[in-house]
Amino acid sequence: MEDTLANIKRGERCIITDVSSIHIPLKLLEMGCLPGNYVELVQVAPFHDPMYLNINGTHLAIRKETAMHILIKK
C-alpha cells in the first residue's frame, strides 16, 4: 500500500518508493533517503513531529512536513 512517510506508525518498517527531489534537501538524500532503502519509525515527539527515523541504518530526525514528500510502501 502506498502512503507518505508522515503517516507511518512507531515501530513500522517500510520501503521508500519515491522522493520528491525538489522538496527534499540533498543532504537527506545523501544520508540514505533514496528509493529502495528501508525506513523505520523509531520514536516520535508529541504531535507526531519531528520523527526519529532509521533510514537504511542511519538514525536521524526530520520534520513531518519533510516526511510528507517521501513516498513509502508498506
Added chain:
Amino acid sequence: MSKQINVALIGNPNTGKTSVFNALTGLNQKVGNYPGITVEKKEGVCKLPRGVKAHIIDLPGTYSLNASSLDENVVIELLLNKNDKDFPDIAVVVSDVENLKRNLLLYTQIKDLEIPTVLVINMADRMDYKGISLDLEYLEKHLKTKIALVSTRKNQGIERLKSLIANYKDLSISHCIDLTEIDKDYFNNLQNTFPNQLIYKLWLVITQDVNFGKTDRNEIDAVANFKTKSKNDLKRLQQKETIKRYQFINDVLKNGQTIDVAHAKDLRMKIDRIITHQFWGYVIFFIILLTIFQAIYDWSSIPMDFIDTTFASLSEWTKNQLPPGTFTSLLAEGIIPGLGGIVIFIPQIAFLFLFISVLEESGYMSRVVFLMDRIMRRFGLSGKSIVPLISGTACAIPAIMATRNIENWKERLITILVTPFITCSARLPVYLIIISLVIPEGRFIGLGYQALTLMLLYLIGFGAAVSSAYILNRVLKIKSKAFFVVEMPNYKLPLLKNVAITVLEKTKSFVFGAGKIILALSIILWFLASFGPGDNFKNAEEITTKEYANQQLSSVELQQKIASHKLEHSFIGITGRAIEPAIRPLGYDWKIGIAIVSSFAAREVFVGTLATIYSVGSDEEDTIKNRMAGEVNPVLGGPLFTFASGISLLLFYAFAMQCMSTLAIVKRETYSWKWPILQLTIMTMFAYIVALIAFQLLK
C-alpha cells in the same frame, strides 16, 4: 629541513574525527579562525617515523562536498584550491565502523578529486558488539586505497595511520565513479569545453556556491556560466549522482562487510525508548539541567572562596613588602585585584564547559534537539537552536557561532538575536556575589534558596530569549525555506581526553581573551580612582580633618573618611556622580554605576571593578564580599545591597546587552551593524525599565 606533509582530516560529524586528531597531535594543537570568517580552524603537528613531520588540519565535520553551511564551505574551498598553502598532500577520511555505508559517500567524492586518500575506519572496538566483520584486503582493493582500522578508545591503529601518512606517495588517485555515466551529453560537453580540468571539480564549481580564491578565477567564471540547466535539473542530476555513488558503495560492501544481525546488540533503542519518550524524555532533561545548576553552585564555591581570600591577602602582602608609592599602589590596588577578578571565574567556567562537552560527546544533545524542535518552532526557533541556547550558558560567542548548523536563515537570525539573553558564565560571578549578599541561606526540599534563585535567573534568561523570539518571529518579514535534518548518533561514553582538552582550551581562551580586557580596564580604573582634578582632591586630608575636627574619630576612622573623600573627588568619582541621578531610582550608588558602565566592555568586569574601587581607599585586608556587605546607601542609610537593590541589579544584568565581543560576533555573523545595534538598545532599555520597576516595588 625536511618537508612537512600537509594532511587534511575530513569526515562526517560523529565519527570520532576529533578523537583521531587528538590521538595524532596530543596537545600539539592550536585553535584559530579561518581568515575573514569565524569558522574554527584546528591545526596540529604530528611526528611521523624517520623524522618527518605532518601538519594536520582538522576540517569541520561534513556529510558531503555538497556544502549546505559556512563550515562545510571551508572544506570544499580548501580541497578545490591547489594554491592554498594548506592544500593537502593527503586526505585522511575518518569513518565510523557502524555507519560505514553512509560515511563512504564523502570518501568517494574526495577520491574523485584525485587527492591521495587514506581511509580510517574508526571505533573498531565496537565491531564485535555490533556483529560486524570486515575483509580489509578486499575493501582496500576495491576502494583503491589503504585502510587504517583505528580505535582511539583503545589506542589501536594510530601507528599504522602514521606510517600510511608518511608513505602517501604510494596511494592511488584513481576515481570511484564516472560522472559521464549519469548524463553522457551534459558531462561530455563539459569535459570537452575544459579539457584540462577535472570533471568532478568542474561539477562542484557549477553546483556549489562558494569562494574559490583568486586562482584560475576567470576559468571558474566561465564554468559557472555553464549552468545550462535549471536549478531543478541540476538537483535531479545530483540525486542521480548520489544514487550512483551508493551503488558503488553497496557493491563494495556486499563482499567486504558482513553484519551478523543476530549478534548485534542494540542498546541505543532501549535507551532511546526512555530518553526520547514523549513524557519521560522531558522529565530527564529537566532533571539534568537542575543537577548541573546545583552542582555548579555547590562545587565551585569552595575554590572560589579560596581564590577570593588568596588574592585579598596577596594584595595586602604586596602592600606591606614593597615601599609605598605609585607603583606599589598600582600593583596592590589595580593589577592584583583585577587579576583576582579573572581567576575567580575559572572554576565555574571549567565546570560549565565540562558539562556541555559531556552532553555533546555522549550524543545526548541531539536527543534534546529532537525533543525540543516542536516546542521551539512555536517561538520561531528550531530544535537546533537548543544547542546555541545551552552553549550560551557558557558564552554567547561560541553559541552564536554554533547557530551555523541552522539551515533556515530566519530561524538562525532569531537564534542569534535572542542568545545574549541566556545567562552566560560572565553573568555568573555577578549573580553569585549578589545572591550571597541579599538572599538568605536555608533550604527548601533539599535545594538551597541561593541555588534556587540562581536557577530562577537562568529560567528568566531563557524565558526572555524565547519570548523575544516569539515577538521577532511575528515582526520579521523574512521568507526562507525550512528544512531540518538531525543525525541521532549512537550513545558514546565521552572520552576523558577529548573532554579534558575541550575544557582546557575553552577555559584558557576565556581567561586570556576576557582577561586582557579586564586587566586593562582595572589599570585604567585604578588610575581614574587614584587621581583627580582640582583642590578638592589634592587637599583631601586637610578638608576632611577640618570637617571632622569637633568629632571624636579614631585615626583609622579618620583615614577612611579621607580615603572616601578622595575617591569621591577623583576622576571616577566625578564621572560616577554625574550618572548617579540616572541610576538612583534603580537603587544603586555611583560606585555600582561605574561598575555597570565598565561592564559594557564585558559583564565579568563588574566584580573586578568593584574590587578595584573598594581597594583604592581602604587599607584593611578584606574580601570583596565583605566590603560590599559593608557599603552604606547614601540616601536611605542602611546597607546599600538590600533585597530590593540586589534584585534590581540581578534583573539589570539578566537583560542588559553588555558585551562588546558578542556585538562584534553578531555583526560578523549577520553581515550588518543593524542587528547588534538593535540588540544593544532594546535589551538595555528593557533591562533599565525592569530593574526600575523591581526596585520601586520592593524597596
